[in-house]
Amino acid sequence: MKMKNIRFSRKQLCIPYALFLFCFVILPLAVIVYYAFTDGSGRFTLANLLSFFSNGNTIGTLCYSLVIAAAVTLVCLLIAYPVAYILARSGLKRGPVTLMLFIMPMWINFTLRLTALKEILTVLEGNLSLHPFLNTVIAMTYDFLPFMILPLYTTLLQLDESLLEAASDLGAGPAAVFFRVTLPLSMPGIISGITMTFLPAMTNYVILDMIYNSTYIMGSLIGSYFNIYDWNNGSMISLILFAVICIITLITGKGERNNAENRGAIL
Amino acid sequence: MRTEKKTEKIFRRQNHAPRFAKMVRAVIAGTIAFAVLPVPADFSGNAALIASAASGEESGQTEGGKSSGEKVTLRIANWEEYIDEGDWDEEEAIELEDEENTVILGENSMVEDFEEWYLGTYGIEVNVEYSTFGTNEDLYNQLTLGNDFDLVCPSEYMFMKLIAEDRLQPLSEEFFDEENEENYYIRGVSDYIRNIFDTNTINGEPWSRYAAGYMWGTTGIVYNPEEITKEEASHWAILADPKYRGQVTIKDNVRDSYFAALGILNEDELLDPEFLSSPDRLEQIAEVMNRTDEETVAAAEDILKQMKENAYSFESDSGKADMVTGKVLANYQWSGDAVYTLDQAEIDDYYLAYAVPEECTNIWFDGWVMLKDGIDGNAAKQQAAEAFINFMSRPDNVVRNMYYIGYTSVIAGGDSDIIYAYADWCYGAEEDAEDTFEYPVGFFFSGDDSDPDYVITAESDQADRQLFAQYPPRDVLERAVVMQYFDQENNQRINQMWVNVRCFDLATLSWQDWAKIGAGVVILLAAVLIFLKRDDIFRKR
Numbered sequence: 139m140k141m142k143n144i145r146f147s148r149k150q151l152c153i154p155y156a157l158f159l160f161c162f163v164i165l166p167l168a169v170i171v172y173y174a175f176t177d178g179s180g181r182f183t184l185a186n187l188l189s190f191f192s193n194g195n196t197i198g199t200l201c202y203s204l205v206i207a208a209a210v211t212l213v214c215l216l217i218a219y220p221v222a223y224i225l226a227r228s229g230l231k232r233g234p235v236t237l238m239l240f241i242m243p244m245w246i247n248f249t250l251r252l253t254a255l256k257e258i259l260t261v262l263e264g265n266l267s268l269h270p271f272l273n274t275v276i277a278m279t280y281d282f283l284p285f286m287i288l289p290l291y292t293t294l295l296q297l298d299e300s301l302l303e304a305a306s307d308l309g310a311g312p313a314a315v316f317f318r319v320t321l322p323l324s325m326p327g328i329i330s331g332i333t334m335t336f337l338p339a340m341t342n343y344v345i346l347d348m349i350y351n352s353t354y355i356m357g358s359l360i361g362s363y364f365n366i367y368d369w370n371n372g373s374m375i376s377l378i379l380f381a382v383i384c385i386i387t388l389i390t391g392k393g394e395r396n397n398a399e400n401r402g403a404i405l
Numbered sequence: 406m407r408t409e410k411k412t413e414k415i416f417r418r419q420n421h422a423p424r425f426a427k428m429v430r431a432v433i434a435g436t437i438a439f440a441v442l443p444v445p446a447d448f449s450g451n452a453a454l455i456a457s458a459a460s461g462e463e464s465g466q467t468e469g470g471k472s473s474g475e476k477v478t479l480r481i482a483n484w485e486e487y488i489d490e491g492d493w494d495e496e497e498a499i500e501l502e503d504e505e506n507t508v509i510l511g512e513n514s515m516v517e518d519f520e521e522w523y524l525g526t527y528g529i530e531v532n533v534e535y536s537t538f539g540t541n542e543d544l545y546n547q548l549t550l551g552n553d554f555d556l557v558c559p560s561e562y563m564f565m566k567l568i569a570e571d572r573l574q575p576l577s578e579e580f581f582d583e584e585n586e587e588n589y590y591i592r593g594v595s596d597y598i599r600n601i602f603d604t605n606t607i608n609g610e611p612w613s614r615y616a617a618g619y620m621w622g623t624t625g626i627v628y629n630p631e632e633i634t635k636e637e638a639s640h641w642a643i644l645a646d647p648k649y650r651g652q653v654t655i656k657d658n659v660r661d662s663y664f665a666a667l668g669i670l671n672e673d674e675l676l677d678p679e680f681l682s683s684p685d686r687l688e689q690i691a692e693v694m695n696r697t698d699e700e701t702v703a704a705a706e707d708i709l710k711q712m713k714e715n716a717y718s719f720e721s722d723s724g725k726a727d728m729v730t731g732k733v734l735a736n737y738q739w740s741g742d743a744v745y746t747l748d749q750a751e752i753d754d755y756y757l758a759y760a761v762p763e764e765c766t767n768i769w770f771d772g773w774v775m776l777k778d779g780i781d782g783n784a785a786k787q788q789a790a791e792a793f794i795n796f797m798s799r800p801d802n803v804v805r806n807m808y809y810i811g812y813t814s815v816i817a818g819g820d821s822d823i824i825y826a827y828a829d830w831c832y833g834a835e836e837d838a839e840d841t842f843e844y845p846v847g848f849f850f851s852g853d854d855s856d857p858d859y860v861i862t863a864e865s866d867q868a869d870r871q872l873f874a875q876y877p878p879r880d881v882l883e884r885a886v887v888m889q890y891f892d893q894e895n896n897q898r899i900n901q902m903w904v905n906v907r908c909f910d911l912a913t914l915s916w917q918d919w920a921k922i923g924a925g926v927v928i929l930l931a932a933v934l935i936f937l938k939r940d941d942i943f944r945k946r
Contacts, residue, residue: 195908202909205922212929260732267651267717317939350718354907362907365542366659366900367549 170380173373186374196359200378203355206271207339210278214286214335215328217279222290222327223320227297237291244284252277252348259349270351277349278339286331293327294320329390337383477531477789480779481516482544482557484771485537487620489515489802489809499808503826511805519796523789526587531789540721548572548776555779556790561770562660564616565607565890573615574775580617580791590617590798593824595817596852597882601768605887616772617794618815622740623768623877623885624661625761627747629734635869638760641668643735645712652734654727655712657719659903661767664888665737666705666712667694668764675764690765691886697895702902709906719907725749728757739769740874741812747871748811758869761881768885770815773797800824813875817850825850825859832863832872840865844872848879 177183190196224230225237243251259273260266266273297320305315341357354362356379363372491514499509513521516533523531536554538544541563547553548567559567567573581591598621602613628638637643644653644665656662671693674680683689717733718724725746728736738746743759750757773794780787796802800823803814807827818824825846834841842865847856863872877885891899914922935942 193905193908194912195905195910198909198911201911208929209925265651265717266732317936317942321936321939350720350723352713352716352719352907353909354904359904359908362904366896367542367545368900 170373170376173369174377175374177370186371187378189371190374190378196375199354199359200356200382202353203340203357204382206274206278206355207336209275210282210339211286211332211336213275213279214283215331218283218286218290218331219328222287222294226291226294237287240287241284243280248281249348251280252345255280256349266350270349270353273349274346274351277345278342281342281345282335282338285334289330289334290324290327293324297323332390333387336386340379340382475529475785477529477785478534479531479556479786479789479793480534480536480554481793482536482538482547482554484558485539487537487558487771487810487812488535488797489805491515491517499804499827499830501804501823501826501830503822507801507823507826509801509804509808509823509827511809515797515802515805518802519793522796523792527788527792529785529789533793552776552778554776555786556773556775556793558619558771558773561612561616561772561887562890564612564772564774567774567776568607568610568612568615569890572777574777574780574787575614576617576775577787577791580794587792587795589795589800589819590816593798593800593803593816593819593821594618595815595849597849598770598815601770601887602772605889607890612772616774617798619771619773619797620741620810620812621768621770621815622813622874623761623766623881624664624737624739625743625759625766625874627728627736627738627743627757627759629728629731630756630758630869632734635758635760638735638758639763640672641665641762641764642672644737645669645708645715647715649734650715651717653716654718654720654724654733654736655716656724656737657721659899660888661737662709662712662719662903663705663899664694664767666708667696667701668762669708670701670704672764687883687886690884694765694767694886695889695891697891697899699898702898706902706905709902710910713906714913729753729755731755740877741810743874744871745811747874756866756870758866759871759874760869761877761884763884765884765886766881767888768882769888828872828876829861831875832867833861834864838864842868844868844876845878846876848882849876854879 174186175182175184177185221240225233225240230236255277256266259276263269263273301319301323302315305319310318340355341360343355343358343361346353346355346358356375360372360375360379363369363375489511491511493511495510497510501507501509516535520531520533523529538547541559544557544559545563545566548557564573579585580588582588583591594617598618599613602616602618603611605612626638626643628643633643633649637646643649644655646653655665668675674693675690680686680689713719717727720727724733724736724738725742727733728738728746729749736746738759740759747757747759775787775790780790797806798814798816800816800818800821803816803818803824804827807814807824814824816824828846832844841862844861844863844867845854845856845859846861847859848854850856850859861872867873
């Protein structure tokens with residue numbers, strides 16, 4: 139059978155994507171907002187919001203998640219930046235292979251990796267339950283490190299060599315070259331790395347469960363409410379988490395924009 | 406010889422070969438279906454033709470039975486790994502020493518056997534759609550989302566919730582007719598269990614109007630007898646004992662943990678000599694252990710926070726492995742899983758024991774209930790559902806399920822002595838065994854603890870091990886109470902308490918911790934500041 143030649147206009151081509159966005163982004167968000175501001179019988183209420191912020195325990199968990207996420211992100215950044223820098227800039231003959239070695243753990247199922255890590259930590263510490271915070275940071279760092287290395291590696295690889303040479307020619311020492319040229323130019327990589335680790339670190343409670351940290355983070359708190367069919371409180375906490383992430387993204391995004399302007403001025 | 410039997414039993418539970426074989430079969434069947442079906446589909450999409458081809462195939466299969474034309478579909482949901490899936494090896498056959506020397510061998514899966522039996526007995530073709538769930542909450546959510554099942558097997562608090570929400574179909578009068586030979590459940594259920602199902606009510610209706618028991622057990626402590634004495638393990642307080650910091654695991658669900666906390670909270674009252682000797686001790690324990698007033702919940706919260714500090718982990722499954730590998734010394738456990746843990750450890754010549762706290766224990770059940778939405782007034786469907794419960798309660802099938810799962814059935818056997826013979830087969834000592842003792846199980850089997858027909862001569866260590874866990878003695882059952890389903894308000898209070906326990910409590914931070922956090926924040930701010938002011942710092946002079 140001969141296919142008839144059909145032409146789509148640009149608008150028509152957009153329809154599936156618009157539908158997708160509506161069904162899987164806008165609509166679910168609207169449902170969450172609806173549940174967050176209603177009670178069990180569907181009446182409007184602010185009680186869910188107030189009960190979260192009037193309970194020292196839930197606020198404690200918000201702080202705890204933020205601290206864990208910040209620690210994990212920081213450790214990831216400190217480990218990943220030198221690695222990505224060496225891989226991308228030092229002209230290693232087998233650069234891509236080495237990169238692959240760092241990324242390869244990602245190809246192994248994470249429950250398997252964590253079970254192995256659990257055994258290693260047990261040998262090192264004797265008893266896992268004595269250092270829940272430390273174990274969580276180690277496990278999450280191990281799990282999220284590739285997500286930090288990859289964007290850093292890509293940005294550093296694309297760095298224009300001539301800019302660095304120009305900086306040295308104009309008399310900047312190695313430290314100055316790094317802090318005034320390399321680091322600012324790699325900011326986009328740093329920021330995407332941060333968003334890719336900070337966010338899951340606040341919610342990925344499977345890791346905590348597996349590493350036997352019995353304290354809730356935001357993700358487990360949401361899960362626990364959903365488990366007892368309390369969709370309203372669960373949705374409210376999802377919304378609060380959403381707001382926290384939005385604020386953090388805005389701050390880092392703003393910093394990036396300022397930075398871009400500065401850089402323009404300097405250049 | 407006894408150990409040999411044991412190994413066989415353990416082997417079965419680890420043997421995944423049957424499932425693999427089933428998978429291969431399913432793949433082959435699927436491939437054939439795939440190869441066959443597209444052929445009629447090529448005829449310019451004649452759907453009617455496909456339909457007739459498919460139904461023709463089905464009727465071809467049923468020619469063997471006396472099909473009366475009607476066909477019932479029964480949708481069942483049960484726990485994972487909670488029914489015999491068949492495919493036993495020949496040498497796995499259980500040769501019982503009952504009156505008829507019955508040999509039990511699971512050839513096909515229980516579901517297949519049921520379909521065949523139902524067709525043979527009632528002349529009606531039944532098609533069972535069997536699915537599994539992982540937690541009571543998963544099942545409940547599935548029931549909320551849609552009308553998916555006719556017959557399900559949740560734990561007692563979940564079927565109490567379903568009764569309270571008026572979502573269950575009552576069992577028919579015929580189901581309770583003891584004259585009917587096929588009514589294996591009512592003819593075989595243990596009087597002890599039957600009494601509990603008759604006397605426990607929700608909204609004034611007894612459980613037995615809606616629910617038929619499947620498996621049951623107690624809750625207690627699995628412990629390593631070389632490190633922990635039986636006396637220590639026989640009190641709930643061990644779960645919060647600083648002496649065993651990081652050496653005990655606790656159940657990761659609010660009901661079990663709350664029960665343990667109440668056990669610790671009320672220890673003095675429950676062990677008071679006057680209380681112990683009072684004639685209505687069981688009722689009083691039930692009252693104490695089902696308190697949900699604000700004061701009790703607040704006190705339980707403190708104890709649970711203490712337990713959280715003290716515990717190795719809150720677990721729902723990993724505790725068994727951690728116990729077997731020796732990572733922890735004691736493990737809050739359900740009796741069925743306790744038996745499994747003890748069996749597993751025994752493979753490595755590692756001997757664990759099971760204790761039930763002196764204060765009290767929580768007796769739990771998994772039971773079959775029919776959904777009102779699912780049955781929907783269809784008498785044929787209800788008959789099939791009730792027949793399924795009865796088929797699962799037929800003594801030989803009870804043994805098959807118990808052997809496969811390792812839990813204890815609520816069925817004592819009635820006229821048949823097969824189930825007692827199976828208990829004896831599992832735990833009875835060999836004749837040449839030296840260190841043995843008499844273990845009465847009459848309380849469960851005949852309602853009379855001194856019944857000489859129900860005394861197992863077992864090796865002495867079984868007093869603290871699998872036999873004790875599977876068939877608790879009378880003194881344990883005299884302190885075994887049901888944890889009730891709490892109403893909305895009390896439930897919410899307990900759930901909120903649980904959230905509080907599990908959340909991070911800022912008050913637990915010491916000044917050293919605050920100092921560390923402060924230092925971290927200062928360093929972070931300094932780093933950001935240096936980055937922002939880098940132009941000034943690195944400006945070439």
